[in-house]
Amino acid sequence: MDSSLQVSMNTQELRRPTDDGPEEDTSADEEDEEPKVCHVCGDQATGYHFNALTCEGCKGFFRRAMKRPASFSCPFRGNCVITKSNRRQCQACRLKKCQSIGMLKELIMSDEELEQRRHILKQKRKRAEPLVLSPQQEGAVQELLQAQRSTFDVSFVDFKKFRPIDRNLAPMHEYGQMLLDPSPAFSSPQEEALFQFSSPSNCDERPDATDASSRVFITLPHIADLTTYMIQQIISFAKLISYFRELSMEDQISLLKGAMFEVCQIRFNMLFNDETGVWECGALSYCMDDAARAGFQRHLLDPLMKFHYTLRKLRLDDTEYVLMQAISLFSPDRPGVTDQGTIDRHQEMVALMLKTYIESKRMSTDKRLLFPKIVACLTELRSMNEEYTKQVLEIQDIQPDVSPLILEVVSKDP
Structure with missing residues (x-):
């Protein structure tokens, strides 16, 4: 051959x-x-x-x-x-x-x-094959977006009859004052400066830092009113979701109580300016000093501030934000939840919608990293939940200006 x-x-x-x-x-x-x-x-x-x-x-x-x-x-x-x-x-x-x-x-x-x-x-x-949202998923996303738009007053035009905010006294610890030995963990000098606090020695020199019983949390009345307003909107948001309404009243309450702090922070992140470190709520604006003046302590505010910078830098759109809220809301392991199987299926459904939405709508080459980053932010936020509850109750013991609705949310009773 x-x-x-x-x-x-x-x-x-x-x-x-x-x-x-x-x-x-x-x-x-x-x-x-x-x-x-x-x-x-x-x-x-x-x-x-x-x-x-x-x-x-x-x-x-x-x-x-x-x-x-x-x-x-x-x-x-x-x-x-x-x-x-x-x-x-x-x-x-x-x-x-x-x-x-x-x-x-x-x-x-x-x-x-x-x-x-x-x-x-x-x-x-x-x-x-390119991933696309199914008609059923599109319908569920639109329902969530409509619920969000109907219940989130991003300009705070309806936030009225609140007690005025008092910033006359410096907080126990300041966001915005550069330390002499700044931490290298931040991506920009601006972020680094906004995140640092005054030194412990300076804090000790303040007359209201020596005795906890003599502290006056001057912004607490306003922050309590603001938080109450946000809680009312989040309750309305959840009740507009059809598969939330199908749950028993006991499970609805357990999910809302468990997720309230997290959903509130996700919504606030939509208003966060990571250039200035300020939350821009229409004509109102807030900085982390306001939370410090309300009595919240650094071991909550430190990781919370970092969370807001991290999440905001992901540049999520409204759909991604609202799906993130829904994932937090439908957490089957909240205390008091009984129908864990159904709630777990709802959370899985929403998570899949978020993954598919990112895959189909995002054009960047690193879009596959976005969903894990969102999950990491949710995990980080979840880790602060218990500390927030603890600090709210401690603040109320010192200065009883926390609203009954906030106390109901943070209470451990079903």
Whole structure:
């Protein structure tokens, strides 16, 4: 045999696909544009099948004949000429032709192997297809967005009859004063400056820092009114979600109490200016000093401030923010929850919507990292929940200006 022909045949042998339909076959010679014909019947060949260049029809015939052996007999003399038009008339001669051109039974995959191969191919095609929200998911997202827009007063025009905020006294610890040994953990000098506090020695010099019982939390009345306003809106938000309303009243209350601090902070993050470290609430504005003046302590405010910078830098849109709130709301492990299975399914559904939304709407190359980053922010926020409850109760013991609604939310009673 000519050596160049042998090399060509060996190359084609390496390129032969396994037995799994035309989408897995290779053409006989990609460099030769001449149409190839089946070596059995002369029909158009689709590639190499079981060691020979054949059409789909003869490929399937050989597979069936080998998997379910039958005693074929030629009604004529055993030397029928097989063509495209008559290939069904004599199975015996067609099978003999298949074998004569080199088709091998050993290359046929078992049913189990075929099923496994099809499953792998299906998964590959699924991963290659662009993700899009289904009509049902689109409807659920629109419901959440409408609930958000109906219940989140981003300009705070309806926030009225509140007790005025008093900033006459400096807080126990200040956000905005640079330390001499600033931490290198921040991404910009502005963020670093806004995040630092005055030194402990300076705090000790304040006359109201020596005796906890003598502290006056001057911004507490206003912050309590602001928090109460936010809580009322979040309750209204939850009640506009159809699959929240389907839960028992006990589970609705447990979910709201468990998620209130987290959802409130997610909403506040939408108003956070990470250039100035200020929450811009329409005509009102707040800094972390205001929370410090209300009696909240550094071991809550430190991680909370960092959370707001981290989340804001993700540049989420309204849909991503509202889905993040829904994931927090439908947490099946909140204290007092009874129907954990249903709530877990709701949370999984919302998480999948968020992943699909990011995949289908975001154009950046690192979009696959966004969902894990959002989950990390939710986890970080969850870790502050208990400390927030503890500090609210401590503040109320010192200065009873916390509203009954806030106390109801942070109470451990079901």
